[in-house]
Amino acid sequence: MAGQLHRQRLGAWLVPDPTARPTMLHSYARLIVAHALTHGRVDTTDDHTAVAIWHTRPETSTAGHDTLPLLPGGRHGRFALLHTYTATVHPGTPHHHLAHLAVRPDQHGQAAGHALLTHHHRHTDPQALGAYADVSTHRPRDHLLARAGYLPRTPILLAPGGPVLWRMWRPPHPARHPRSCAAELPRRVRLHRAATPFHSTVLTTATPRSP
Numbered sequence: 001m002a003g004q005l006h007r008q009r010l011g012a013w014l015v016p017d018p019t020a021r022p023t024m025l026h027s028y029a030r031l032i033v034a035h036a037l038t039h040g041r042v043d044t045t046d047d048h049t050a051v052a053i054w055h056t057r058p059e060t061s062t063a064g065h066d067t068l069p070l071l072p073g074g075r076h077g078r079f080a081l082l083h084t085y086t087a088t089v090h091p092g093t094p095h096h097h098l099a100h101l102a103v104r105p106d107q108h109g110q111a112a113g114h115a116l117l118t119h120h121h122r123h124t125d126p127q128a129l130g131a132y133a134d135v136s137t138h139r140p141r142d143h144l145l146a147r148a149g150y151l152p153r154t155p156i157l158l159a160p161g162g163p164v165l166w167r168m169w170r171p172p173h174p175a176r177h178p179r180s181c182a183a184e185l186p187r188r189v190r191l192h193r194a195a196t197p198f199h200s201t202v203l204t205t206a207t208p209r210s211p
Helices: 003-006 010-016 021-040 065-070 078-086 112-127
Strands: 041-043 050-057 095-101 131-135 151-157 166-170 200-203
Touching: 003 010, 003 021, 003 095, 010 078, 021 041, 021 050, 021 095, 041 112, 041 151, 050 112, 095 112, 112 131
Parallel strands: 041 200, 095 131
Antiparallel strands: 041 050, 050 095, 131 166, 151 166
8 A cells, every 4th residue: 555655746745855754655554544444444355456445424434534643753734634635525325435546556457456346345335335535547437447437526736836636436236237257357356255353354366377
């Protein structure tokens, strides 16, 4: 997750100092994951090549905001600003918030991120709950979330001089009754066992095979 932030313009805005950036983003990622394990949900593939962090809204607190002062040197100003910006524009209706979705670079295009999204939507759709995310991208309609049914809304411009975050909303599909996730995914990302009823869920993937 820290690596993905580091590659985005958002990471450079959060930590302008390039020498401090890797350490700060790594510490931030650890805080966010630790907070989600207690107050939200962390889903990952068994090889840890992809991770999705979810929070229920509006029931849970702002993800990690109260832990930001624990960042090294107390340098959490822009992190707090990011959380404040995004928290104020969340949809007012109950929904699940995809706080972070990260895929290891060498696994892009292998459907690991799509597997995590599909798995979670199988729980939100029967409850008629929408899903919301804000992503750092210039092409929201080409983003992985768009291919998973998320629609771009108005963007957020982070100041001073920050990147654009696109607000993405996926309406619920309560009437949808998909087949097993494993039947819909490529062989490289087959799911072999269901989610456990704990905060942290591991989705297993098959050993890579030739198509």
